[in-house]
Amino acid sequence: MRPNTFLRALLLGLAITLLSGCGYNQIQAKDQATKGAWSEVLNQYKRRADLIPNLVNTVKGYAAQERDVLIRVTEARAKVGQIQVNAEDAASLAQFQKAQGDLSQALSRLMVVTENYPNLKSDQSFRDLQAQLEGTENRITVARGRYITSVQDYNTYIRQFPQNFTAKMFGHKEKPNFSVENEAQISNAPTVEFNPPTTAPATTAARAPAY
Numbered sequence: 001m002r003p004n005t006f007l008r009a010l011l012l013g014l015a016i017t018l019l020s021g022c023g024y025n026q027i028q029a030k031d032q033a034t035k036g037a038w039s040e041v042l043n044q045y046k047r048r049a050d051l052i053p054n055l056v057n058t059v060k061g062y063a064a065q066e067r068d069v070l071i072r073v074t075e076a077r078a079k080v081g082q083i084q085v086n087a088e089d090a091a092s093l094a095q096f097q098k099a100q101g102d103l104s105q106a107l108s109r110l111m112v113v114t115e116n117y118p119n120l121k122s123d124q125s126f127r128d129l130q131a132q133l134e135g136t137e138n139r140i141t142v143a144r145g146r147y148i149t150s151v152q153d154y155n156t157y158i159r160q161f162p163q164n165f166t167a168k169m170f171g172h173k174e175k176p177n178f179s180v181e182n183e184a185q186i187s188n189a190p191t192v193e194f195n196p197p198t199t200a201p202a203t204t205a206a207r208a209p210a211y
Contacts (some may be wrong), residue, residue: 023163062120090176169204
């Protein structure tokens with residue numbers, strides 16, 4: 001083996017050893033884990049967005065007069081769809097989180113309104129959508145929780161010695177995360193259950209034709 005070839009091989013082996021010992025491989029693995037967790041968050045939010053048109057149309061068939069509530073849900077969904085979120089950018093992530101929060105509030109308001117329409121609540125298609133929405137809200141909560149944990153693990157790791165030098169050398173920075181005012185929200189999905197009203201409405205709205 002030529003001296004130059006031997007020297008290059010030696011330096012390459014030394015570089016690989018140093019990178020492995022300084023956490024390079026672990027940084028890559030943890031970075032990919034956060035990306036995978038983020039993809040699942042987006043997947044579950046999209047699942048919820050896909051349910052909303054059918055939900056709105058079903059409610060319209062029984063409660064077309066609840067126009068303002070239906071419009072708010074539709075507009076909130078449209079706003080979510082317009083956001084091109086970048087999970088690596090704190091401002092973009094905050095904008096995405098706010099839009100999703102606004103949609104959650106609009107959906108919660110819609111759920112409250114449906115309490116006044118027993119015929120709607122007994123409709124099989126509506127009950128199916130309700131079950132799917134409940135399941136999706138739970139999946140969102142689980143996906144968000146896993147992403148938060150994944151980002152925390154990544155950020156903690158790249159700040160530790162000697163990985164912090166490796167991270168700085170290869171441009172790995174701390175990732176922004178979801179802001180949670182109440183940590184309990186990570187493990188509690190929004191309530192979308194339909195409990196029977198304590199008193200029945202005086203009149204039952206006639207079924208209106210869907211738009």
